[in-house]
Every structure is written in C-alpha cells, then in structure tokens.
Amino acid sequence: MANAIECFNLTKRFPGCVALNEVSLAIPKGQIIGLLGPNGSGKTTLIKIVNGLLTPTAGEILVEGKHPGVETKKAVSYLPERSYLNDWMSVNEMINFFGDFYSDFNKAKAYDMLQRLNINPKDRLKTMSKGTKEKVQLILVMSREAELYVLDEPIGGVDPAARDYILDTIISNYSENAAMLISTHLITDVEKILDGVVFIDRGSIVLSATVDEIREKENKSVDALFREVFKC
Amino acid sequence: MLGRLMKYEIKATGRIFLPLYGLILAFAGLNRLFMYFNLQKKSDFLPNFVSGISMLVYILLVAAAFVITLVVTVQRFRKNLLGDEGYLSFTLPVAVHSHIDSKMIVSLMWSVLSTVVALLSVAILAIGSGLYREIASGWDSVRDFFSQYGASGWGCVVSIVVLLLAAQLSGILSLYVSVVVGNLSGRHKRLAGFGTFLGIGVIAQVVFFSFANTSGVFQSYHDVPLDSVAQMRALSTDCLILAVFCAAFGVAFYFLTDWMLSRKLNLE
Numbered sequence: 007m008a009n010a011i012e013c014f015n016l017t018k019r020f021p022g023c024v025a026l027n028e029v030s031l032a033i034p035k036g037q038i039i040g041l042l043g044p045n046g047s048g049k050t051t052l053i054k055i056v057n058g059l060l061t062p063t064a065g066e067i068l069v070e071g072k073h074p075g076v077e078t079k080k081a082v083s084y085l086p087e088r089s090y091l092n093d094w095m096s097v098n099e100m101i102n103f104f105g106d107f108y109s110d111f112n113k114a115k116a117y118d119m120l121q122r123l124n125i126n127p128k129d130r131l132k133t134m135s136k137g138t139k140e141k142v143q144l145i146l147v148m149s150r151e152a153e154l155y156v157l158d159e160p161i162g163g164v165d166p167a168a169r170d171y172i173l174d175t176i177i178s179n180y181s182e183n184a185a186m187l188i189s190t191h192l193i194t195d196v197e198k199i200l201d202g203v204v205f206i207d208r209g210s211i212v213l214s215a216t217v218d219e220i221r222e223k224e225n226k227s228v229d230a231l232f233r234e235v236f237k238c
Numbered sequence: 239m240l241g242r243l244m245k246y247e248i249k250a251t252g253r254i255f256l257p258l259y260g261l262i263l264a265f266a267g268l269n270r271l272f273m274y275f276n277l278q279k280k281s282d283f284l285p286n287f288v289s290g291i292s293m294l295v296y297i298l299l300v301a302a303a304f305v306i307t308l309v310v311t312v313q314r315f316r317k318n319l320l321g322d323e324g325y326l327s328f329t330l331p332v333a334v335h336s337h338i339d340s341k342m343i344v345s346l347m348w349s350v351l352s353t354v355v356a357l358l359s360v361a362i363l364a365i366g367s368g369l370y371r372e373i374a375s376g377w378d379s380v381r382d383f384f385s386q387y388g389a390s391g392w393g394c395v396v397s398i399v400v401l402l403l404a405a406q407l408s409g410i411l412s413l414y415v416s417v418v419v420g421n422l423s424g425r426h427k428r429l430a431g432f433g434t435f436l437g438i439g440v441i442a443q444v445v446f447f448s449f450a451n452t453s454g455v456f457q458s459y460h461d462v463p464l465d466s467v468a469q470m471r472a473l474s475t476d477c478l479i480l481a482v483f484c485a486a487f488g489v490a491f492y493f494l495t496d497w498m499l500s501r502k503l504n505l506e
Contacts, residue, residue, distance in 0.1 A: 019423075020504075054505075057329050061501050079331040090325035094253065106242050108332045 008183035009068075010035050010154045011056060016065035018051050018209075025051040027209040028065065035153075036182055039109035040228070041189040044236050046147055048089065051188040053158050053205070056187070057084045070153055075106040080108070083152035087159040087189075089139050097127040097142055104146050116149035119175060123168065137163050144172060148179045161195060175201055193229040203228055205235055239332045243340035248347075250318070251310055255348055258303055259355045265296040266359035300359065300365075303352045311345045312413050320421045324505045334500045336415065338492065345410050346403070390470040397477035404481040408488030412438050415491040418498045442487055449483070 008225070011033040017025040020223050026048045033039050041049050054060040055067055057114045058074035069078040091100060095118065104111045120127055123141055131139060140163045147155065160176070169192075180186055190196050205213040212235060220231055272289035319327055327337060364370070384391045416438065420431020427501060 059328055059503060059505055061503075076331050076333055079329055082329070084325075084329050086325040088322050088325065090322050091467070092250065092323060092326075094250070103246065106245075107239070108334070 008034055010070060012068045013052075014066045016052075016055065016067055017063050018048075018055065018060060019063045024209050026055075026062070029206075029209070029211055031204065031211060031214065033057065033185055035185045037201040038177075038186040038188065040193070040196060040200045040203040040215075041206065042193060042203055042228070042232055047206045048215075049206055049211040050158060051209075053156055053187070053189060056083060056156055072197055077125040080110075081153040083108075083147050083150040083154075083155045085144060085157045085160055087162070089136070089143065091131045091139060093132045094130070096130050097125065098214055099140070100146060101127065104149070106148065108150055110151040112149050112151055115179070116145055119145045119149065122171065132163075135187060137165060137168075140164055141168065141172070144175075148175055151181065153184055155180060155184065157186065157188045159190055159192075160188060161190070161192060168196055193232055194227075197228045200228065205232070206235065240336050240339055242451075243332060243336055244344055247314075247340045247344040251314060251344060251348060254306065254310060255303075258299065258306065259351070262296070262299045262303060262355055262359050263362065265292060265299060266362040269293050270365055271298050271362055273363075296359070300356050303356065307345070307348050307352050308413075310348070311341075311410055312417060315414055316395070316417050316421070317342055317364075319499065320417065320505065322505075324503075328503065328505075335492075335496050337499070338411075338495055342407065342410050342414070346406055349406055387467055387470050390467045390474065393474045394470050394477070397474040397481065401477045401481040401484070404484040404488065408484040408491065411491035411495065412442075413487045414495045415498075418495050422498065422502055422504070438491075446483060 009032045011031070013029050013031045016026055016029040017024070017029075029048075029052065043049050055062055056069055056074065058079060067074065070081045070185060072078050088196065092103075095103070101113055101116050104116075105113055107197065117127065120142075123145070125138060125142060125145075131142065134142070144157075144160055144164075147157070155176075157176075161172055164172060173196065176186070188196060188200070197217070200217050202216040203213070204211060213231075217228060220228055224231055227235070269289065269292055272292060276286070276289060317323055318341075328334075361369075409454070412435065416431045416435035419434040420427045420429075423430040
C-alpha cells in the first residue's frame with residue numbers, strides 16, 4: 007500500500023458551516039507534505055479526522071489503509087496545535103507515560119533531544135514557558151517511530167534559533183517509509199523540508215503538487231505561490 | 239491498557255486524596271490527644287479554644303473528603319477527556335470505553351476509601367472511650383442476628399452491598415453523561431451539564447415511583463410478620479430490585495457516554 011492517508015469525498019459539516027467539502031486526497035508514504043491554507047480553511051478539521059478526534063459527516067477516510075480507530079492511533083504520531091500535556095507531571099513522567107502507551111516510543115531518543123535543547127527532564131511542565139512546553143511536546147511526538155506523523159503548527163511558538171534544530175530533528179528522525187503531514191503558516195521556514203504541498207481553502211483542495219513541480223512550472227517558491235493564491 | 243489507564247488515573251487523583259486522608263487521620267489523632275489532656279486537668283481558655291478549632295478542622299476535612307470525591311469525579315472527566323488533555327487521551331491507542339471504565343473504577347475506589355478513612359478516623363477519636371468494648375459486645379448481637387436469620391441474613395447484607403455499589407456507579411455515570419451532554423451544547427456548557435444532571439434525576443424518580451406504584455413490588459413486607467426470615471427475604475429482594483433499577487440506568491448512561499464520546503466528540 008503506497009498511501010498513508012486516503013480521503014474520498016470527505017465532508018465535515020458543523021452547525022452553520024461546512025468545514026470540509028468533498029475532499030479527495032492521497033498522502034503518499036515516504037514524503038513530507040505541507041498542508042497549507044489561511045486561518046479557518048479546514049486544516050485542523052482534516053487533521054482531527056485523521057486522528058479520530060472528529061467523525062466525518064460524509065465520505066470516507068483511510069489512514070494506513072484502515073478507518074481511524076485504535077489500530078490507526080498506534081501508527082500515527084500527532085502533535086496538536088495546543089498544549090495537551092498533563093500540567094502536574096514532570097518531563098520524566100511524561101516520557102514514561104508515552105512509553106507505557108506507545109510501543110514505538112524510543113526513550114533514548116527523547117532524552118537525547120531534551121539534552122540538546124537544554125531541557126531538564128526533572129522539571130515539572132507547570133513551571134515551563136509556553137515555548138518550552140511546545141518543544142517537549144514535539145520531542146515526545148518525534149521520539150516515536152511512527153508510520154505517519156501529523157504535525158499541526160509544530161514551530162509556531164518556538165524561537166527562530168530552536169526552529170532550525172527542530173526542523174533538522176524532524177528530518178533526521180523520521181524513517182524513509184514514514185509519511186509526514188505538516189500544517190503551518192511559517193512556510194518559508196518549513197519549505198526546505200517539504201516534498202509536496204496541499205493548498206486548502208474554505209474546505210476544498212485548491213492545489214496539490216510537489217515542491218519541484220511548483221518551482222519548475224511556476225518558477226516560484228511555495229511561499230510566493232501561497233501569497234498569490236490566497237491574496238486578500 | 240485498562241490497567242495502565244488506571245495507573246495514571248490513580249496517580250492524577252491520588253495526589254489530591256492521599257494528602258487529604260493523611261490530614262484527616264492526623265487531625266483525628268490530634269483531637270484525641272486534646273481530649274486526653276482536657277480530661278487530665280481542668281480546662282483553661284486556650285487549650286479549649288485550640289481543641290475546638292482543631293475539632294472543627296477535622297469535621298470540615300471529613301466533609302471535604304466527600305465533596306472532593308464528587309468534584310474530582312466531574313473535573314477529572316471534564317479536563318482529561320473534554321479539555322486540552324483530551325487531544326492526548328483520545329489519540330492514545332485505547333478504546334473509548336476504557337477511558338470511561340478506568341475513570342469510573344478509580345472514582346468508585348476513592349468513594350469507598352473516603353468512607354473507610356472517615357470510619358478509621360472515628361475509630362482513632364474513640365480510642366479509650368469504651369466504644370471498642372461496645373463494639374465487642376455488639377459483635378455478639380451480630381452473631382445472634384446471623385444465627386437467627388442464617389442464609390437470609392447474609393443474603394440481606396450482600397444485597398445491601400450490591401445496592402450501594404450499583405447506586406454509586408450509576409451516580410458516577412450520571413455525572414459523566416451530564417458532563418458530555420453539557421459539552422455538546424455550544425454555549426453555557428456547565429449550565430447545560432447541570433441541567434442535564436437535574437433532568438436525569440427527575441426522570442429517574444418519575445420512572446421509579448411509577449414502577450413502584452404500579453407493580454407493587456415494594457409492598458411485600460406488609461404481609462409477613464416482623465422479625466421473620468420472610469421479612470429478611472423481602473428486604474433482600476427489594477434491595478436487589480432497586481439495584482437492578484440503578485444498574486439499568488447506569489448501563490444506559492454508560493452506553494450513551496461511550497456513543498457520544500466516540501461519535502460526537504468535538505474538542506475545542
């Protein structure tokens with residue numbers, strides 16, 4: 007099976023709005039795909055459906071060939087756009103928590119990354135700044151040897167100096183067979199690690215292409231194309 | 239996976255309950271000491287005042303244990319599943335019902351433990367007061383009770399325990415279903431949740447009383463002589479009918495909560 011995510015006419019309606027409108031999409035394995043679009047375009051809705059946090063109104067979605075459920079949750083490593091950590095735990099306890107629930111969690115990798123970013127594993131999450139919490143969360147998510155990584159705004163609250171290290175970490179920590187879906191506004195920062203992009207606007211896919219195609223055909227960077235497509 | 243969920247559930251809630259239990263037992267001991275000293279010599283103002291305050295703190299702590307059991311049951315469910323932590327809880331590779339199971343079992347555990355600790359603290363207060371002699375003599379009447387009623391006496395005790403457990407579990411589940419319904423309604427989540435809880439209470443009462451009035455199941459005592467084995471049997475039967483009634487509501491709450499968390503979940 008070549009695709010990590012497959013959507014067929016996926017639709018999600020909320021009272022008074024259509025968040026996703028008959029989206030059909032395939033995210034191939036072994037690629038890093040940017041899910042790009044303005045605020046409220048449906049990025050997070052799509053990501054939540056992939057992770058089983060929302061059920062679609064119509065259409066079908068397959069993650070690693072299965073409908074979202076316990077089995078797909080074993081295979082997907084998900085970074086939400088907000089802090090989901092238990093405040094009262096220390097980083098050590100959080101690492102044990104991940105180790106207890108995810109069999110693909112690599113503790114050595116997590117401790118190594120914590121050391122590189124000067125985070126003390128004994129610190130409680132309550133005492134940490136928002137940016138540090140985001141780093142911890144990203145480290146936890148990237149320390150899994152998952153088949154699919156779904157990162158919602160992974161570097162939004164992190165300082166520019168740490169961004170490069172984090173992007174390097176993302177690239178060096180994911181295996182060739184794994185796929186990655188990254189949603190972000192910081193296109194310039196992330197562009198260099200992307201293989202392909204999906205532009206989404208008001209619940210519909212407006213463009214799906216590889217970064218090379220965009221550079222060759224349009225002779226533009228992804229960032230420039232984004233500004234053109236979504237011009238206000 | 240249920241075991242692991244329960245382990246973290248106990249960790250998360252134990253950091254509230256264990257210190258509270260420690261305080262209750264410590265204040266029970268302290269109050270016992272004050273009583274001892276007050277009996278030794280004529281009291282003057284200060285120790286009296288201090289012992290009064292210490293007794294008040296003890297009583298408030300015991301009351302708090304039961305209120306906190308209720309509050310933690312609701313808060314933990316709401317925060318861990320429907321708040322930001324829900325993003326982690328619901329992406330763990332465990333079935334939705336395991337979350338309900340683990341929270342329900344641990345909540346029941348704290349309710350039982352709070353009762354045990356409260357009784358234990360009373361036992362500490364009663365050291366040397368002659369209560370233990372009373373209990374020892376009371377034990378004889380307990381033995382008399384069981385020799386008089388035999389199996390039906392035991393049956394009665396077991397059905398009362400079953401009823402208490404069923405009532406407590408369905409109570410916990412009614413809180414869960416109220417929180418979830420409240421969370422589904424757009425604005426005023428807490429108000430909607432509280433309204434649901436009251437509504438459930440009213441419906442349960444109406445259903446119960448119309449059942450009791452029409453079926454006549456709880457009338458069985460009237461025909462049998464008091465202090466008889468038949469009376470014991472009638473009491474056990476009534477307790478078990480009530481337990482089944484609670485369990486039926488509990489099962490409905492459980493599946494409704496599970497269905498809504500699986501199908502209607504919409505984290506903010």
